[in-house]
Amino acid sequence: GDEDHLGDMDFKVAGTPDGITALQMDIKIDGITEEIMTQALAQAKDARVHILAEMAKVIDAPRAEMSEHAPRIITFKINPDKIRDVIGKGGAVIRALCEETGATIDIEDDGTINVASVDGAQGAEARRRIEEITADIEVDSVYTGKVVKIMEFGAFVNVLPGKDGLVHISQISDERVENVSDHLSEGDEVTVKVLEVDRQGRVRLSMKAVD
Known part of the structure; x- marks a missing residue:
């Protein structure tokens, strides 16, 4: 700007009604007097107070909550052992x-x-x-999932991303079930309760145990 070419000093001041929070100065001469510095700070204060007063007419305090449409960064932590699940094979998931x-x-x-x-x-x-992907299936918890595969002995249900469990034919209904396909089809949405997660991570589910 002109101050860089024609002026002896480039002086910027930031602050609140209570005082200065930051300042920056470039000078093109060997030095300035105390009188000039005092005058510059006084002018900066008048300008700052005026600008803040005009801003207060529009909003006189920070908003209690950030606008839903404002850009933001959310930071949280997951179990490091679950990082590979979030990334996926070849980075496909992330x-x-x-x-x-x-x-x-x-x-x-x-x-x-x-x-x-x-x-x-x-x-x-x-x-x-991400929290769904990294969640652990908990025994006695109830989930709603989709039937992903029908077998003669039961049906596999996806309860969390990448996590399926088996509803054995004996756990479909309180009544005797002869054929799984008479009661369930792939794509059906069902509510299930987790009966067990064994040491190999296999999940046993029940439809009839849901209250």
Whole structure:
């Protein structure tokens, strides 16, 4: 600007009604007097107070909550052992998360996840899906999932992303079930209760145990 070419000093001051929080000065001469410095600070104070007063006419205090449409970064942690589940084979899972939610996801080695999004909805959806992927199936918990495969001895139900469990034919109904396909079809949405997760991670589910 002109101050860089024609002036002896470039002086910027930032602050609040209570005082100065930061200042920056470039000078093109050997030095300035105390009188000039005092005058510059006084002028800066008058300008700062005036600008803050005009801003207060529009909003006189910070908003209690950030706008839902404001860009933001959400930071949270997951079990480091679950990082590979979020990344997926060849990065397929995290790539799909970014493409489908519109968020940018960064994962650190200690399990810290930073989700950057242009609005709150994108960030919240990305976090929800990551927490689903990294969640552990808990015994006695009830889930709603989709039937992904029908077998003669029961049906496999997807209860969390990448996590399926078996509803044995004996756990479909209180009544005797002759054929699984008479009661269930692939794609059906069902509510199930977790009976057991064995040492190999196999999940036993029940439809009839749901209250």
